[in-house]
Amino acid sequence: MKKIFLCISVVLVFASCTSKEEVDLVIYNANIYTVDADFSMASAVAVKNGKFVAVEDEAAIREKFEAKREIDAGGKTIVPGLIDAHCHFYGLGLNQQVVDLVGTESFEEILDKVVAFHKERPSNFVLGRGWDQNDWEVKEFPTKQKLDELFPDTPVALERVDGHAYLVNQKALDMAGITNDTSVEGGEIVKKDGKITGVLVDRPMGMVDAVIPKPSKETQIQALKDAEEICLDYGLTTVNDAGLGRATIELIDSLQQAGDMSIRLYAMVSNSNDNLDHFLNKGVIKTDKLHVRSVKVYGDGALGSRGAALKAPYSDHDGHFGAMVTPVNEIEALAERIAQSDYQMNTHAIGDSANIVVLRAYKKALEGKEDRRWKVEHAQVISEADFDYFEHGIIPSIQPTHATSDMYWAEDRLGHERVKGAYAYKKLLNKAGIVALGTDFPVERVSPFLTFYASVARQDLEKYPEGGFQMEDALSREETLKGMTIWAAYSNFEEDEKGSIEVGKFADFVILSDDIMTVPVDNIPNLQAEQVFVSGNQVK
Template sequence: MRFRVSVMAVACAATSILVVPAAMAAPTVVTNVQGYTLANNKLVSFSGLAFDKGKVLATGNNTALVKRYRAATLVDGEGKTMLPGLFDVHGHVFRLGFRRNEVLMGGTQNLDEALSKIRDYAKANPNRQWLLGSGWNQVIWKLGRFPTAVELDSAVADRPMTLRRVDGHATWANSKALQAAGITRDTPDPAGGRIERDAAGNPSGVLVDKAQLLVTNIIPAPSDDERRLALSTALAHFGSLGLTSVGDAGIGVDEARIYREFADQKKLTTRVYAMISDVGDDFRALNTKGPLKGYAQDRYNLRAVKLRGDGALGSRGAAMLEPYSDDHGNKGLLLSDDATMNSKVRIALKAGYQVNTHAIGDAANHQILNAYEAAYKDVGGRGLRNRIEHAQVVTPADIPRFKTLDLIASMQPTHATSDMNMAEDRIGKERLKGAYAWHTFLQQGTVVAGGSDFPVESANPFYGLHAAVTRTDHEGKPAQGWHPEEAMTLLQAFRAFTLDAAYAQHQEKVLGSLQRGKWADFILVDQDPFKAPAADLWKTQVLQTWVGGERVFRKE
């Protein structure tokens, strides 16, 4: 599908990326669309959008807009659906870029298929000294256990290889990698981590949570050129998915430097709301002038800190108040004791940063809620729109505290549909009452901001919208949705990925809806999500993506 534009497009290096500078066409009117946006807490429709110098002038009837702006450049939307640019408030941008150049285990149905894919990748990359991959899930493989180093050795034995689990909270290593890290039966489990062992006590090949650092800390660091390639790869992917703004949940000095470089060179084709990882050396280096707000015409922000409370449910690293239903001696892992977590929250809030803390298990959520409550009394910061990232399993008594503490629930709808095959096994029916509880949070007035946690999940926001509304997989299973009482309406889900996401990033005055004075970030898609069957939402294809009045993607 091609769209007729009365100005010449300037092609970028990637064939799927087109940038049309706003300065070439002031103002511009996009006509003949079925447009939707939020205004005054309601969904409004329009057939035309006018913008100038990258910002919205008006939405409304396209004929009236053409008459009002007689000198405008006209862009024919050919009857397609226009939406505000979509957000993903929680992902890992560089990790996504790197991962798209690694061996990916997502979609493999069993261990043999995964090992075959690994062998092929190793043969195709003979010069890589350390092989990397990700996306494995022993639950889908129906192993009933973690994979082993010996099994990975059968595919790659000549070089170190490590593969992150789909949730990022466990790493599968071959024997060469374990040897390079000096991991033996005498190596103790580090605080906040666990070395999986065989019956004889020898390392079996999987490292959980902070134990992963034993190998990841010795993997050669990427060069700046490799980081630039990763960022360019990720940005092109975002444009193709209709993501005009993403939150990067945990960066350091190196990533911040590349972001500033891309922003200064006008190459940041998706807006980035970055969070400094923890309050250690990187925080001290990046906090010399305080939070960075609205840099490069709101293309880049560095005004939040990302903390981590626990691991993930799939690897049983999520910290639970009571033992796992399928592992009675295990409650998961808190990554910090209460005093340390309280101190970290206070440091970040006192410096004026929004604090966004990863908490999946009910014990981690309880710890973080207590930390925010204590910090507000000590240093303030309640108005910084602090967030709990994931808020995945919360004891029902703690859910109202999100509202009383003015916290945002930053949640990932596809986590529910990915986890539904194992969540009840892990925590049982009773604890599911406070799990993936989007509707409960919304009903009490808590803002729910949408994301995916890419590359743990697909970055496609239409997958998130589909999961939020249906609570089914792409085959429509289970038929009535998994715990459908916690589903969102389509309007709630749309808001979570637009205006409420912008609010969660302190950007609702400039982004999140197509209203006068806001940036002209919008997408054109191939179906009307407000008229299409909910079961088909995930099939939506993005045809064009515009950021600040510049077209950054067109589907050929």
């Protein structure tokens, strides 16, 4: 009897020693860049309840776990879920509902697209976005004359690719109440020979916005779902939307809570009195999918439309300095108000004049306050003496494809000396210690692989310019991957839950078609996100 009892005891002890924890997913035979503090590698992960429970080699994981589902990665590269630190997610979705003008090479092509779109989808207000006169043979702003002829009774508003200028027809001007005598600070109603051309830069665009019909709830939901599909297809698992209103934020939250949206979203609240009164009083909003804790402010306009505020005149437009969209005193007052809350202030600043206004306002408002992580969105043109401001916890949120889109004409705008302080990503990194990388889509294309390529190669897809554009400011591959993952997460106060493949963090990750860290640089734009996971659930 004693022998039987002893045998049973031995069996039970052995079974208890060899029992394995059941997990939801194991991925093995992988080339995993964890992007942890040591930038270490692994070959397998285990996932349970939406989080990583082990990141090790395959043998160690098999010894400890058994999985409901296993995936053989076939040696492919896995990286943390990619983060776009500055984009216009909702705007991308809305763009799928209007005339797509991105990549048009002439005004005539634009007109053809607008006419064809209106025939297919007639509406009482024609909208489009994506034109860029810098891509045309004649690099000048268009005028409304032909639009007036084609659409005498239907208002038309066509947004420039950077979102900082409209071309509108006379019907739209009439509806908005814009005449030759209209004057609006913080932008320009462009005129030629004393007459309105139909081009509105920055603040005057708001008068047209006020008369554009608001999209229905069904259209808004479709826009959000369209944008999500595009982003997940590229391996983006978190996006920072740079400017949302309360109603859109609440709609996103409802879709996420209902399980109708998988993507995570860091929301920058659009700067308006109503939004600030609501959100600053309510405080930080945080769920697993939605994080609301920042205010998006526009400092100036864009360089491409000569709306960026410069300290000295544009080199290609005598006497023109651009303009502040938000006056200096308002930026200072906003900084003081937001500093009294837990919210970030994230300010669009392109020109060197706008950047120093924002940096000085930040420094004053944050005096004595720790770990606020306020961001300068774009930080595009910086005077040599002003880089030092980034040594004090201010984060540059930058978009590498802006450099490769603007490099053809940036020196024309800024001149030989001033352009040296533009798109200076390495110098910003050296001063700030981190950079958060994004695209500003739909201003630029959504692909994070184009972001990666522009960051390390500083060339366009035709390998221009030879040797790269201002290569002293290129980032390394490791710095770039960090900027698209852990540093972007840190800039959102989310580094403890995402941005790297580590135990306890959300199981957001991407299986790539090739090794982004070793593939020939020219092949980086061709990379694909083959499988995409959010909280361990495959969403692509």
